[in-house]
Amino acid sequence: xxxLLVGAGGTLGGAVRKALAERxxxxxxxxxxxxxxxxxxxxxxxxxxxxxxxxxxxxxxxxAGDAVFKPFGELTADDFAATFRGKALSQVELVRQGTRxxxxxxxxxxxxxxxxxxxxxxxxxxSAANGAVExxxxxxxxxxxxxxxxxxxxxxxxxxxxxxxxxxPGMEAVPASRVATAYVRAIEGAxxxxxxxxxxxx
Numbered sequence: 692x693x694x695l696l697v698g699a700g701g702t703l704g705g706a707v708r709k710a711l712a713e714r715x716x717x718x719x720x721x722x723x724x725x726x727x728x729x730x731x732x733x734x735x736x737x738x739x740x741x742x743x744x745x746x747x748x749x750x751x752x753x754x755a756g757d758a759v760f761k762p763f764g765e766l767t768a769d770d771f772a773a774t775f776r777g778k779a780l781s782q783v784e785l786v787r788q789g790t791r792x793x794x795x796x797x798x799x800x801x802x803x804x805x806x807x808x809x810x811x812x813x814x815x816x817x818s819a820a821n822g823a824v825e826x827x828x829x830x831x832x833x834x835x836x837x838x839x840x841x842x843x844x845x846x847x848x849x850x851x852x853x854x855x856x857x858x859x860p861g862m863e864a865v866p867a868s869r870v871a872t873a874y875v876r877a878i879e880g881a882x883x884x885x886x887x888x889x890x891x892x893x
Contacts, residue, residue, distance in 0.1 A: 697721045698755025706867035707874045732781045742792040752800040758817035778820035798839040800877040805846040832884035839883035845870040846890045863891035
């Protein structure tokens with residue numbers, strides 16, 4: 692398959708890219724500052740230019756999304772707007788425009804996160820955006836068929852603990868390679884409207 696992978700240069704994205712490439716897929720990495728294609732996916736016009744640069748896609752996957760982490764009392768309207776733009780609206784736009792550029796039986800794999808189900812202090816904006824992504828996946832699936840859409844919901848990955856451990860006290864981390872297997876399942880499988888949770892011990 693020819694797969695467009697947003698966030699391919701990040702910790703999780705790198706693991707997803709490796710897993711897909713090892714299975715023989717052609718992966719086109721997209722990043723804001725680096726990658727095979729440069730694109731700020733929070734800009735709808737940039738998303739349009741992105742799809743104009745690539746052809747013959749079988750799948751689109753997202754392995755990154757920006758969110759603001761602050762105590763609730765410190766979160767501003769702009770913080771919530773930035774989080775929804777970075778984590779939810781950008782992914783919605785990739786699907787909205789992507790339906791015309793992905794194969795009729797192709798797929799979209801989005802990213803949400805453990806905070807949908809396990810909220811933490813300073814994570815209200817991220818939890819809200821994650822929930823929006825998962826609701827969108829379920830709603831879009833009933834209209835996209837035969838194209839498919841799913842989401843992967845990871846907990847914090849082990850490789851990111853140095854920066855994120857204080858936000859996830861007591862939550863079991865998982866290696867990025869394990870989260871990557873959920874992307875393989877979503878892309879190569881036949882299911883749609885699913886949220887594949889990777890939240891700790893099996």
